[in-house]
Amino acid sequence: MADIxxxxxxxxxxxxxxxGFIDSIAGxxxxxxxxxxxxxxxxxLESLGTNKLQSLFGSGSATLAYARAGHVRLSEQLPMAALSAFGAVFGALLATIVPGDVLKAVLPFLLVAIAVYFGLKPNIGDVDKHRRMGVFLFTVTIVPLIGxxxxxxxxxxxxxxxxxxxxxxxFGVLKATAHTKLLNFGSNVGAFxxxxxxxxxxxxxxxVMGAGQFLGAQVGSRVAMKVxxxxxxxxxIVTSVALAIRLMADPSHPIRVWLGW
Incomplete structure (x- = not known):
């Protein structure tokens, strides 16, 4: 395309x-x-590809900020990041040949469910709770699936x-946020x-956008670690609901097309 x-x-x-600011805190x-x-x-298509490039700077910047503060140990989490990247490679390959209408249709409801879960769980804080799934099983199933x-x-x-x-x-909320950024960096690498x-x-x-992402993620991660x-x-919660609304606001969203809205 012509020069911008x-x-x-x-x-x-x-x-x-x-x-970058928002993503470093809540995605x-x-x-x-x-x-x-x-x-x-x-x-x-170029927007999707370029988005993965600039996202590398944001997720990488946030990962480094959280790692420097001791909220995530990069060496211990590299296997998870690698499997996240592995899953993203297959996802991106599928995206080039299969329409994502089903995912687009279901996603707003999943995001609202996440918002409701976090909104109705007042005991979710920065303190770690009981683990419900072993590290190995979590690593080889949940991580590549989300990737x-x-x-x-x-x-x-x-x-x-x-x-x-x-x-x-x-995990507590802050620790979960720190680890999320590393795995998101891995999935960004795979798709990129x-x-x-x-x-x-x-x-x-x-x-250019990567520079903005890097700076925004540095600011956002510091705010998250402070508060x-x-x-x-x-x-x-706000981001999940806003994402759901944003997706449903698209006239080409499958549900709106099916219902004739």
Whole structure:
């Protein structure tokens, strides 16, 4: 596509900064960056590919911030990140040949369910609880499954990882957020490799937005570590509901098409 004007690049930088801030705390940054790229005139497939490039900077930045503060040990979690990337590779490959109408139809209801769960569980805080699933089983089943989802579709991946860590691994909210960013980084890597192979990554746009993502994630992760569950829980609930509304607001959403809205 033709070279993008500086003011459009600045707009995309600001959108990425906001997305990085929100994503480092509660996930859902893709619901800001992808529409922003579409508004800028970038075709849908290139928007998806470029989104994975710029997302690497946000998830990587947040991961480093949480690791430096001791909330996640990177060496211990690398197998999980690798399996998240592995799942995302197959998801992205599937996305190139299979329409995602079923996922699009179900996702808003899943996101609302996540919001309701966190909203109605007042005892969810920063303290770890009882683990309901062993580390090995969690690593080889839940992690690649969510990674696969991130590759094939994407929105809400952070919310799903958060839910899994809190309910199955027994993590406190802050610890779950820190580990979510590392696994999200892994799934971003896996999907990015596939999109790169298909040649749908716009490097100039991706790097400019990546800078915004990096800075936004640094700010957001510091806010999360300073305030903890007091900010993470409300933002997670609001983000999940906002994602559901945003998806349903699309006239091309399968449910709206089926119902003739």
């Amino acid at each position: 004007a500086p003011q459009i690049l600045f707009f995309l930088f600001l959108a990425a900064f906001l997305a 859902g940054g893709g619901m800001i960056t992808i529409p922003a790229m579409l508004i800028a005139g970038i075709p849908p 696969f989802y991130d590759g094939v579709f994407g929105p809400g991946t952070g919310s799903f990882f958060m839910l899994a860590f809190v309910t199955l691994a027994g 490799v596939v999109f790169l192979f298909y040649g749908v990554v716009l490097w100039k746009v991706g790097l 903890g569950a007091k900010v993470i829980k409300p933002l997670l």
